[in-house]
Amino acid sequence: MSAVFDELTWRGLVANSTDGAALAQHLEAGPVTFYVGFDPTAPSLHMGNLVQLMVARALQRAGHRPLLLVGGSTGLIGDPKAAGERVLNSKETVAGWVGTIQRQVERFLDFDGPSAARLVNNLDWTSGMSVLDFLRDIGKHFPVNRMLAREVVKARLEEGISYTEFSYVLLQSMDYLQLHRTYGCTLQFGGSDQWGNITAGVELLRRSDGQHVHALATPLLTKADGTKFGKTESGTVWLDPAMTSPYAFHQFFLHAEDTKVIEYLKVFSERSRADIDELEHQVVEAPHLRAAQRALADDITALVHSPAERDAAVAAAAALFGRSDLDQLPESTLASVVAELAAPVLPVGGELPGVVEVLEASGVVPSRSAARRSIAEGGAYLNNNRVVDPDARLVQGDLLHGRFVITRRGKRTVGAVSFERG
RNA sequence: GGCAGGUUGCCCGAGUGGCCAAAGGGAGCAGACUGUAAAUCUGCCGGCAUCGCCUACGUUGGUUCGAACCCAACACCUGCCA
Numbered sequence: 001m002s003a004v005f006d007e008l009t010w011r012g013l014v015a016n017s018t019d020g021a022a023l024a025q026h027l028e029a030g031p032v033t034f035y036v037g038f039d040p041t042a043p044s045l046h047m048g049n050l051v052q053l054m055v056a057r058a059l060q061r062a063g064h065r066p067l068l069l070v071g072g073s074t075g076l077i078g079d080p081k082a083a084g085e086r087v088l089n090s091k092e093t094v095a096g097w098v099g100t101i102q103r104q105v106e107r108f109l110d111f112d113g114p115s116a117a118r119l120v121n122n123l124d125w126t127s128g129m130s131v132l133d134f135l136r137d138i139g140k141h142f143p144v145n146r147m148l149a150r151e152v153v154k155a156r157l158e159e160g161i162s163y164t165e166f167s168y169v170l171l172q173s174m175d176y177l178q179l180h181r182t183y184g185c186t187l188q189f190g191g192s193d194q195w196g197n198i199t200a201g202v203e204l205l206r207r208s209d210g211q212h213v214h215a216l217a218t219p220l221l222t223k224a225d226g227t228k229f230g231k232t233e234s235g236t237v238w239l240d241p242a243m244t245s246p247y248a249f250h251q252f253f254l255h256a257e258d259t260k261v262i263e264y265l266k267v268f269s270e271r272s273r274a275d276i277d278e279l280e281h282q283v284v285e286a287p288h289l290r291a292a293q294r295a296l297a298d299d300i301t302a303l304v305h306s307p308a309e310r311d312a313a314v315a316a317a318a319a320l321f322g323r324s325d326l327d328q329l330p331e332s333t334l335a336s337v338v339a340e341l342a343a344p345v346l347p348v349g350g351e352l353p354g355v356v357e358v359l360e361a362s363g364v365v366p367s368r369s370a371a372r373r374s375i376a377e378g379g380a381y382l383n384n385n386r387v388v389d390p391d392a393r394l395v396q397g398d399l400l401h402g403r404f405v406i407t408r409r410g411k412r413t414v415g416a417v418s419f420e421r422g
Numbered sequence: 423g424g425c426a427g428g429u430u431g432c433c434c435g436a437g438u439g440g441c442c443a444a445a446g447g448g449a450g451c452a453g454a455c456u457g458u459a460a461a462u463c464u465g466c467c468g469g470c471a472u473c474g475c476c477u478a479c480g481u482u483g484g485u486u487c488g489a490a491c492c493c494a495a496c497a498c499c500u501g502c503c504a
Binding site for chain 2: 261374409414
């Protein structure tokens, strides 16, 4: 049995695999070159992609060689999803996203040493290919009746599916073929929603080259209510700090439900089994301390952003949710909290703005009407004091250290504004 | 190409001339209870200069004192026929 396959299984990262025993043996026999692909459908990867990166890290730690594919060509086509036909992105847009995603991905793996990772782009072997070669060499191995039987395709037959999306599976399968021929790649993995595309590649290799290769799928992470994990009120949790701040990222994981936190910890933390067992024990014994949630949020933030960003997020949360009065905090602490919250800087001209304006400017409410609603509901705070009068204005004494105001809506939506020094 | 039906707020979905910023459900937010958790109950849920005004019911134009609702054209979608 393979240690790394055992570990992946224990971490709950194996939802599906081709012959498990054979795969475990293969991983044990020596360094395996494996690949995982990311399609550029947005300017950044998100939390869902992180699951794949964690698997890639685990495999590389065990001595296997990663090929990280960014789909410069598949991103131009779009894989079919049940929700309906995608809108095509322009070639320039996709090319731009390929670059940003490559830069994101390479931070997670080691590009030196015997198990060095390598970046590949499927545009390199598809852009110059002729339609006739594609249809003869690849298309010939795909029975349409089999393609029609796939779940995603079946789901779309009623409402319709373009030939473009229908053909996606051929491109991804060709990637596996190409990477096997060029680099001897014998394992592909991806999210369980990719399972159909992945096994199609395995089958293409068998039909075309008579090669038997392996595949693995990770499970889709869900919340306690069964919905997809990775969305917040403000949308997807991105890895790009400009799209999801390290503080928001940290908070997202801190909010994990008790019933799910251990599952997430196994996936996103590289702590040992003993450590995680201990945290699981703590969830039962002292749930209110949320030790597992803190460990999860700290580990993942340090990995995706940096230990310094993790510390800043922890310090910001401690200041905002801690017991001490905000005006007791040193100016330097507040300044970094305010920076962490991406607080806008307001000019100090004449009299100070009203509370409604401040709540809106800090971003805790989307509009002034919403700010007034929050105040009426008793859920709006300035510097941890509940706001009661929607027509009140700030006074000089409200400014912490003469320039900061911390805003909050409800219990956990926090923002800030700062004022220019007068 | 012909015939029939459809296009409503984040999503689903009622509404067929004034009582419609638009029923109901879901999602979301807040309050209470907690642990920055879950469950439950209650309230909110287009914008603004908030007892009023503005913008909205596929698009454009028309009828009317008044239109999400009637008429016309256009766009897109669905079903049946060719």
